[in-house]
Every structure is written in C-alpha cells, then in structure tokens.
C-alpha cells in the first residue's frame with residue numbers, strides 16, 4: 001500500500017523535483033528520474049565505511065543515498081530536503097522498505113536560521129547537489145561551509161571535476177574570473193574539484209572515492225574529506 005501511494009505521489013510531483021530514478025530494494029526501477037544510479041556510483045559509494053555511524057544526507061531527494069547508507073550499516077540516517085512533497089515520498093518509501101533508522105527532515109540549507117547545524121553527525125553528505133547553477137551563482141562556498149558545520153569527522157561530496165565554461169556553463173572565462181580566483185579558471189575550463197579541495201584545505205584532506213583520470217571527465221566524482 002505505501003508503494004501504491006508513493007507511485008501516485010511521484011506521478012503528481014513536477015518532473016523537476018523527480019531528480020533521481022527511484023529504485024526498489026532489488027534495484028528495479030519504480031519511477032524514472034533525470035539521473036540513474038550506475039555501477040561506478042554504487043561502487044564509489046560502497047567504499048564509504050558507514051558501519052555504526054550517524055549520517056546526514058543534504059538534498060536527499062527521494063532518499064536513494066540515505067537508504068543506501070543505512071543498507072551499508074549506518075546506525076541512523078537523516079535525509080534532508082526543502083521540498084515537503086518529496087519528503088512525503090521518502091516517508092512512504094521508508095514504510096515500503098521497512099527501513100527503520102532512516103528519518104527525514106525538512107530544512108532549507110540556504111536559510112541562515114536553519115537549525116540543522118545544532119546537530120552533529122559522524123558523516124555529512126552532499127551528493128549531486130552542487131551543479132551548474134551553484135557554480136554560476138557563486139553559491140558553492142556557502143554550501144560547502146554549511147556541510148562542514150555538520151561533522152568534524154567525515155564529509156562526503158560528489159561534484160563534476162571540470163566544467164567547460166562556454167559549452168556547459170554558457171558563460172565566458174572573463175565573467176568566471178569576476179567570481180573565482182584565476183587558478184580555477186584555466187583556458188576554457190572551470191576547475192570545480194580543485195576549488196572544493198582548496199576550500200577545505202588545510203582543515204580537511206581530500207581522497208577520491210571514484211576512479212580519476214587526468215583532465216575533463218563528465219561523471220561526478222565522489223570525494224571523502226577527513227580531518228587533516
């Protein structure tokens with residue numbers, strides 16, 4: 001019954017809020033979304049040691065990574081999103097999966113009065129959250145700063161390493177140089193991963209959980225930050 005209710009709710013939600021394909025426990029597709037989970041993403045995520053840890057997942061959408069963290073042994077997970085109807089869907093999926101230990105909370109992390117940072121978690125996650133709009137609106141640093149307030153032990157992020165400034169961001173290197181230091185605007189590229197790494201240094205040390213080649217790569221990379 002919760003599954004039937006979930007499918008009806010997901011059908012009624014605007015497509016822009018259905019970000020991630022929703023999977024059943026056996027990974028069959030329940031609701032197609034804009035982004036699928038591929039084997040590389042699953043492999044990178046499974047390299048995180050969740051065993052016995054408390055976890056917060058910011059911008060959880062329908063909770064894929066929150067549920068998966070619990071399946072991988074987390075003691076307690078809180079999925080956070082600002083969309084109440086998305087969270088209503090998460091609650092129905094929680095009943096469908098019989099997933100105790102996973103809770104959901106409505107917060108807007110852009111709100112300076114957001115009370116979430118009063119809590120601390122072993123692992124704080126920001127997965128597939130920072131994208132083109134964040135880069136263009138110079139909102140990457142505030143999102144990273146918010147994440148950092150939630151854990152002093154481990155931060156997990158996924159970002160696209162490099163954006164092509166003209167083709168992907170639809171702007172010019174000159175405009176990007178008004179927003180970011182020159183070392184992150186190199187030729188026609190914006191070096192997001194370097195920017196994120198340097199934001200957290202020297203407090204945190206970065207480790208790539210995804211395989212990483214030199215130069216441009218489209219798939220987002222999972223990164224783990226631990227205290228330096």
Ligand SMILES: C[S@@+](CC[C@H](N)C(=O)[O-])C[C@H]1O[C@@H](n2cnc3c(N)ncnc32)[C@H](O)[C@@H]1O
Pocket residue numbers: 017019020058059060061062064065080081082083086107108109110111126127128129
């Ligand atoms: C691109 S989706 C990523 C979903 C999820 N992390 C995943 O990878 O499956 C971003 C999610 O963050 C939520 N979101 C966007 N801005 C937010 C904010 N300021 N506070 C809380 N949630 C936000 C959106 O509603 C959406 O569900």
